[in-house]
Amino acid sequence: MSNQSQFTILEAVVIMSKGEGNPVEVDISASILEFQTWEHIQKPYVDARLIFLDDFGMKDTLSVKGTERLKITFGDPQNIETPAFTKFFFFSRLNDTVKQGDRSEYISLELVEEHVYVDAVKQISRSYTGNFEDICELILGVDLGRPVIRNKFEGSAQGIRKVIVPYMSPLEAVQWLLSRATTRTGSPLYIHSTLYSNSLLMSDLDSLMKVPVRNPDTPLRYSSAISSVDAQEQNRAKYYNIIQYNEQNGDDMMSMYENGNIGSYYSNIDAGTGITSGDHISVRDIIDEFYNNSLISPESSQTVYDPLLEIQGTLSDEYNSMNIFQVTSSNTYNQFQSYHDEASLLDNNDNIAESKLKVKNKIIRSILKKNVIDIGIEGALIMEAKISAGDRVRMIFLNSNTEADNGDAYDQIDKRKSGDYFILALNHKFSNDTHMVTSRLTKIGELPKDYSV
Numbered sequence: 001m002s003n004q005s006q007f008t009i010l011e012a013v014v015i016m017s018k019g020e021g022n023p024v025e026v027d028i029s030a031s032i033l034e035f036q037t038w039e040h041i042q043k044p045y046v047d048a049r050l051i052f053l054d055d056f057g058m059k060d061t062l063s064v065k066g067t068e069r070l071k072i073t074f075g076d077p078q079n080i081e082t083p084a085f086t087k088f089f090f091f092s093r094l095n096d097t098v099k100q101g102d103r104s105e106y107i108s109l110e111l112v113e114e115h116v117y118v119d120a121v122k123q124i125s126r127s128y129t130g131n132f133e134d135i136c137e138l139i140l141g142v143d144l145g146r147p148v149i150r151n152k153f154e155g156s157a158q159g160i161r162k163v164i165v166p167y168m169s170p171l172e173a174v175q176w177l178l179s180r181a182t183t184r185t186g187s188p189l190y191i192h193s194t195l196y197s198n199s200l201l202m203s204d205l206d207s208l209m210k211v212p213v214r215n216p217d218t219p220l221r222y223s224s225a226i227s228s229v230d231a232q233e234q235n236r237a238k239y240y241n242i243i244q245y246n247e248q249n250g251d252d253m254m255s256m257y258e259n260g261n262i263g264s265y266y267s268n269i270d271a272g273t274g275i276t277s278g279d280h281i282s283v284r285d286i287i288d289e290f291y292n293n294s295l296i297s298p299e300s301s302q303t304v305y306d307p308l309l310e311i312q313g314t315l316s317d318e319y320n321s322m323n324i325f326q327v328t329s330s331n332t333y334n335q336f337q338s339y340h341d342e343a344s345l346l347d348n349n350d351n352i353a354e355s356k357l358k359v360k361n362k363i364i365r366s367i368l369k370k371n372v373i374d375i376g377i378e379g380a381l382i383m384e385a386k387i388s389a390g391d392r393v394r395m396i397f398l399n400s401n402t403e404a405d406n407g408d409a410y411d412q413i414d415k416r417k418s419g420d421y422f423i424l425a426l427n428h429k430f431s432n433d434t435h436m437v438t439s440r441l442t443k444i445g446e447l448p449k450d451y452s453v
Contacts, residue, residue: 007084007383007435009035011073012050028052033106033431035072037195040425041389044140044171044200046193048089048111055104067091070111074195074383084383085196090117113193115144119171129162129336131155132181133202136174136191140200143170147199148191152207152390156181156189157357158343162336180339185289186360194388195428201390205364208390209295209444213420215240215385219394220377238378242395243436247417248372253305260322261366262305266359268342271329281359282317283367300420300445304367324359368424371443373417379428379435391423393441413447420445 012029034051050070068091075084095108122143128135133156137148158181165173174191181189187205194201222242256262267278283305290296309316328340337343343357375395381387399414421441429436 007074007379008077008433009072009430010075010077011071013071015069015071026056031055035430037428038425039192039194039389041190041192041203041423044174044191044193045113045116046087046089046195049095050109050111052107053100053104054107055100067117069114086198087195088114088198090114092117113198115140115146116171118144119169122170123167124165124170124173125167127162127164130160132158132161132177133189135161135163136177137202139165139170139173140191148202149197149199151201152203152211153189154183154204154207156204157184157345158182158337160336161339161341162333163339180358182357182361184345184357185293185295185364186286186357187295187364188361190390192389195426196386196388203390205368206293206295208392208422209290211392213392213394214387215381215393218381219396219418220375220381221396222375223398238380240381242375242377244376246374248374248440256305256366256370257316257319257321259366260320260324261363262321263317263319264322264324264359265320266324266326266356268326268328271327279356280318280320281356281363283363284317286360286363286367296445297448299448303371303416303419303443303446326358368422368442372424372440373421373443374438374440376436376438379437382426382428382437382439383435387423387426389423389426392420392444393423394420394447395441396447415446417443419443419447 009029009032011027012032012035014026014028016024016026031052031054032050033053034049036049038047070089070091071086072089073086089111090113091109092112093110095110097108098106100106124139124143128138130138133150133153140146140148163177165176168176178189178191183189183204183206185206189202189204191200191202218240220240220242222245253262261283263280263282265278266281267276269276284307287296287302287304290302291298296302305317307315307317311319326340328342329338387393395418397414397417398412420443422444423439423441425440427438429438
């Protein structure tokens with residue numbers, strides 16, 4: 001099967017500042033051997049690696065110092081007049097140089113987005129008042145010059161806070177703030193970057209889980225029979241065929257119990273008032289809240305834990321396998337809550353209830369590390385639909401029961417492995433007119449009960 005990509009690198013311009021006068025620009029797209037990018041839902045930047053053949057004296061003649069910029073444009077090679085998107089990077093490190101001949105050499109470079117380079121030279125120590133997301137957006141805009149788009153975002157539950165950033169880089173400060181911010185269910189907030197834009201995206205897990213899967217009609221599937229189909233089907237297969245996959249070690253339930261991610265006891269003492277509060281927290285309540293808020297379809301079964309498992313006559317999630325004790329101080333800033341203060345939210349009966357969102361956030365983050373799988377596919381679907389980390393896709397795997405081959409198609413599906421997956425990370429690889437994507441995903445729902453094969 002041909003792996004020639006519909007999308008490729010149309011232009012790769014190295015921009016070198018020469019001090020006074022206009023910068024020197026050199027298009028090296030014809031010399032590129034490989035270009036890779038990495039994006040992750042928890043990273044506010046995209047990493048990249050560039051390998052190219054230098055047979056025009058770029059390092060010597062043009063005095064490359066390792067602080068140059070790269071403007072790279074992607075698009076359809078059959079329609080170069082309408083490029084799909086352009087991304088800017090900074091050279092961050094020269095990995096190695098391998099001589100190819102007397103007058104040429106292969107050069108490998110690490111690349112980062114421009115705001116990461118700015119972040120490396122800045123430290124901030126400043127007081128802020130506002131919602132966590134507003135403070136993050138302010139830091140990224142003022143200190144790094146990076147706009148933020150609130151994409152699939154409903155807002156944090158913590159409300160107005162007063163915080164002091166104690167001598168951190170801007171990106172460190174943003175990650176510190178995001179580690180405290182949650183939705184009303186305790187789900188995390190994300191600020192992440194994507195290959196398709198030079199702006200940053202702000203999202204929250206609750207909103208992302210409400211968005212339908214991107215490929216409901218053509219689920220990704222793994223089949224070794226694709227290589228034997230006709231040319232027309234091969235052309236369609238590039239949109240759904242899983243070329244390789246690898247299941248991560250994500251079914252370590254004992255570790256989930258030991259770390260208190262199934263059942264634990266949370267207690268907090270307010271150093272300002274001396275009041276101590278505590279309660280049992282179960283993953284069952286968190287999953288039920290996901291269903292009640294339509295974050296998981298009622299037609300889909302959860303795969304996080306066994307709700308019927310009993311240990312010595314008691315449901316497993318009713319145990320306190322870990323005791324979490326924290327000390328906070330209220331009224332530090334009079335009318336404003338501080339970074340560590342617990343958020344007080346209204347329950348269904350309009351009573352004020354301590355939300356314990358910190359512990360819920362810890363449990364939800366652990367859930368996302370369960371049922372993790374890596375897959376490799378051609379880049380056609382990902383690029384055309386502009387799928388990035390934070391999107392959801394549907395995948396189908398056949399079970400190992402060969403006796404079901406002649407039966408109903410639905411009986412041939414591996415119900416445990418098939419389902420809806422949340423994309424955690426993506427790796428794009430452009431090489432020799434091919435475009436491959438490796439993706440890390442976590443399963444968040446089984447196939448709908450009314451799904452037709």
